[in-house]
Amino acid sequence: MTGPGSEPVTEADTEAADVPETEDVFAQPDSEDTVDAALDEAVSDASGSDRETELIADLQRVHAEYANYRRRAERDKVSAQQYGKGDLIRSLLPVLDDLDRARAHGDLEAGPLRAVADKITETLSSAGLAAFGAEGDPFDPALHEAVQHEGEGSRPVIGTVYRQGFRLGDRVLRTAMVVVVDGPETPAAATQE
Structure with a gap:
């Protein structure tokens, strides 16, 4: 073989090369130095292992890091979609309030506006929107905004609902605006007095 700047290798050069004979390769080590050399070679093979x-x-x-990253990215993607959907639905809540007021005044009894209102409500419900804050429900300060409180407050329940609350899945989009009243006493509490 020749390379740039090298001389060609001749047959005489290959014959003159110092090639160990086969018998020497398979010979047993005679001295302690060769045993140490063999041990060093075995240690280097073990270090390769x-x-x-x-x-x-x-x-x-x-x-494992990539699998965790992939799961975290998927979870973040779903979370971002939920927050985006929540922001869009939150902007539509005043429209739902207007539709509820129109329904309460009888404007949605019949006609094309009723079909549109029903379709909007159905679509938002199928997206996961749920209303809460009905009269008689127990008062929860995390879900309800009390604008007035009537009574002692021993068993607070929702009296009048001024504005309905909405949640999307586990996330509260808007708290319900309510009047809090004392709930009816339980029969066990009435008999103890």
């Missing part, structure tokens, strides 16, 4: 073990451990760690 340690290197393989280290590389396998690194590969497993990177694989």
Whole structure:
């Protein structure tokens, strides 16, 4: 073989090369030096095995990190979609309030506006929107905004609902604006007095 700036290798050069004979390669070590050399070679092979073990451990760690990243990215994607959907639905809540007022005044009894109102309500419900804050429900300060309180407050329940609350899944989009009253006493409490 020739390379740039090198001379061609001749047949005489290859014959003159110092090639060990086969018998020498398979010969048993005679001295302690050759045993130490063989031991050093075995240790270097074992360190190569340690290197393989280290590389396998690194590969497993990177694989686990990627799997965690993929799960986290999917969870973040779903969360971002839910927040985006929540923001859009929150902007439509005044429209739902107007439709509820029109329904309460009888403007949605018949006609094309009733069909549109029903379709909007049905679409938002199928997206996961749920209303809460009905009269008689127990008062929860995390879900209800009390604008007035009548009574002692021993058993607070919702009296009048001024504005309905909405939630999308587990997320509260808007608290219900309510009047809080004392709930009816339970029969057990009445008999104890």
